Amino acid sequence: MEGTTDDASVPEVCVPSVVELNEFRQAVNMITGRWKIDILWVLLAGPMRFGELRRALPGITQHMLTAQLRALEADGLIARTAYAEIPPRVEYALTDNARALKPIFEGLADWARSLRRGHGSRLA
């Protein structure tokens, strides 16, 4: 693998490197998932426990909530803290990494908004 992109059909101008492409692809993968963005969004308001998250995300199943939380945790976007109490309490919070993502979120949202103004005739 990792063969040099020697084919003449891809002129190498000022495009970002393949490495950069992969970084980007990873970053996008981290936030793709039916509920990931929603989860990050509600967690922006502050740490929450499992049940709160579930109630804050109408329509999500426990299964999916758990799965997406685990994925976000694995990617270092959220931190899970389990307190040894009765009844059990588990809190989820954004990590600094996730917070650093916020301005990019906003930039992307801005971009999407400007798109609309550009040629607004596309509505689903």
Add this chain to the structure above:
Amino acid sequence: MEGTTDDASVPEVCVPSVVELNEFRQAVNMITGRWKIDILWVLLAGPMRFGELRRALPGITQHMLTAQLRALEADGLIARTAYAEIPPRVEYALTDNARALKPIFEGLADWARSLRRGHGSRLA
């Protein structure tokens, strides 16, 4: 047993608005797809025709290439130009909108890279 935080399970602090959330979700959807990022990436180098794209993306099928191109076109990220020639020639190019997305791409890639440095102990 405290009284729970009564009504609003979603405290509205400084979080971006729901509208902003939707904008963002849309923006992410536009670039989620097995090949979309790759397509945008190769198109950064300049306009290309269908066959060139296919060769530049090893492993993609014509079906998927067509589908993803159509989706990107519908979202206003690429422009399709068909020349009435023989043999047929169809060129795909990034739109200004897509180019405006580039700095955000880069910001996201930077973020992903800094993530790695932060806690590099994540092995697959």
Add this chain to the structure above:
DNA sequence: ACTGACAGTATTATTTTTCATACTGGTATG
């Protein structure tokens, strides 16, 4: 006449993702 390039479409698998339910154990409440 046969083959290949061009830019696709059509049809059918296969894989991945998401949804719908039911279940766990400990405790507190009715």
Add this chain to the structure above:
DNA sequence: CATACCAGTATGAAAAATAATACTGTCAGT
């Protein structure tokens, strides 16, 4: 005793995304 809350698991079904393969029509070259 029956119920519900807590934070999840387990299992199977449905839906969506992706892949594999074959086919369209025109023309140029052989």
